[in-house]
Amino acid sequence: MKRLRLCSIVGVFVMVMALIVGCGTSTVSVADVTYKDMPLQIQNDANVTALNKATITSTITGPVVYAVKVGDVVTQGQLLATIDTSALQQQLASLQGQLSQAQVDVPAVVTQSAPTVDSAQLERARQMREAGNITEKEYNRILERAQPQVVTSGGGGANTALIASLEVQIAQVQAQMAAATITAPMDGVVTAIYNEDRQMAIAERPLMLIQQNTPMVASLSIPRDAAMKLAEPAAKPTIKVSLHVNNTDIPGELTCVDTNQPDNVPSVLVKATFNNDNNAIKAGEFYSLTIASEARAQMLVVPADAVRESPDGKFVYVLTENSTVDVRVVETGEAQDGVVAIMNGLNEGEKVITTKGTFELGETVKVA
Template identity: 25%
Template sequence: MKRIITVLALVALIGLTAWTLVNNKKEVEAKIYKPDADKKVGVRTAVAELRNLSQETEFLGSFSPNREIEIRPQAGGQIVALPIEEGQTVGAGRLVAKLDDEQLHYQIEALQVTLEGYQNDLKRYENLVKGDATPAVNLERTQLSIRSTQAQIKQIQKQIANTTITTPFSGIITEKMVEKGSVVSVGAPIAKVTDISILKLVVQVPEKAINQFHVGQSLPIVTEVYPDAHFTGRISMIAAQGDAAHNYPVEITVHNSTANPLRAGMYGSIANTNKLKRQTLSVPRQAIIGSAKEPQLYVIENGKAVLKSVAIGTTTNEYYEITKGVKSGDQVVISGQINLQNGTLVSAQ
């Protein structure tokens, strides 16, 4: 009797479980979205048509000075004059610093006395040699001594000239490293001169756009600090080798303006417009779906969205050139593709 009750209980439990599973399945299926095959999906469309494509690309860079140099003396010593200040505009050949050259002048004076003695000896030996009163070798030695002393005087004079330190070109004193009374050694930096009468704007151009530029080309330049001012630059250099990211430095020179003065380190940008030489079939960028290797789009045919594979040519910020897959006049979907499948009924807007 107990066995029969146990079997009946198991059968009832299994039946209850089965009923629960069937009921849950019905509830789940009721919640699943089932698209209405006859319901139209609203989409936005555009027409594939011939266009003169052009793309304006902007490249940002920063201005660097035309010339910049650290002034370093070729002589050492104490600075006795330093008539410059940071921010001062100086011309070419302007005195930057004067080193103490008193000891060098004393050496020149001593050598001149020695030279005078040799020259007097030379006159006496010339007379004595004529009368065979002294060997000719004494005359030759005196002549060599005169030449040696003259060479020493020239060396000291060069050292004296090196104690006067001047600017190699016009510019602005952007840094002063020493003060009057400082003792400097040969090659120690004294000041920095920066020439910004002409500036260089260096921008990085990617490989795909580098052939749009050439040396000597004039380009408009836009700056953040003077958004309404117009500057024109000329390409002076295009790098022969790019970096690891295949970007190539392009250098554009621009003359500084007194009305809108530029400074080294400011940002500037150039805009280059790349125009196709002919009309080309194109669609808005929003129409393209899929991957870059296998681009696709939906074309409206007889009220249905038909998925087609296409081939892409030139691209701009707004359009893709289509070289294969659609024809001029085709209506392509540009919005709402996420709700589409091949053959979906659509309502075009």
């Protein structure tokens, strides 16, 4: 009887513990991330830059005073910045003083050295010339060596190498001083000033970025199969591109599809070009880019119920191999027949949670 009672107590304890362990664990439904043939309709935020731009690099280091600020419209040749040349001016004055000193004439010292060929050797050379054993030119060389050698040392010639070196250094410093005045290489807009907070120019480092107003280029990475379909000649007549700016859709043209990427790269960069004569598009900003075509492409899809929205954008809950929840930010494309195309953020074979509700990162769940 006691043994039966003990078994009953143990059984109740196991049941209670099971209930405690299972308490709070959500049961969820999941779906696989798979490929499906979808309409080629892409709409995502794209970074916009100027087609023509110039990065201005300083050739000297020093404090800098900027004559423009980010957002200013500039014209070719306009003053952009001036770099302090105080240190260079001191260096130049020092070099010029050294050059003046080196150019002071020093009296020359003339000496003679003994001949290296004696009279007997010269006579033998003469006989050999007459016999045709040596040429007249060779004989004249021997004759020169039979004469005393005059050697000049000192004087202005002694400092020739030093003078040449100083002149080269002076030219380099003057070139650096000339480079301290920074002007615009083209018409455009100042879109970046580097080290502006430090007011310092650093040699061989970018100082400023200027971009032209038009044309503008929007860049976006899209699924590989979609990009390859857009690159096909047959698709070109049906492609429509637009950029949404200030509640207006500006038409553009698809000008680049990076088809040189390896087959295992899931996303491919595409670029669209837009006319910006009215200056509505601002370089460096993000705008909604739409690319549409009559073509269809294989794209990753998930059920529409799996995609959630927050103030920061769209996301999905992913079930990990450990039955915990991962939160993944995604970019979506066209929706059709209850599924949504995924442009970025997921991989084939992953599992997304379709159950409604909110889940915490790292939360343990079980599949229904």
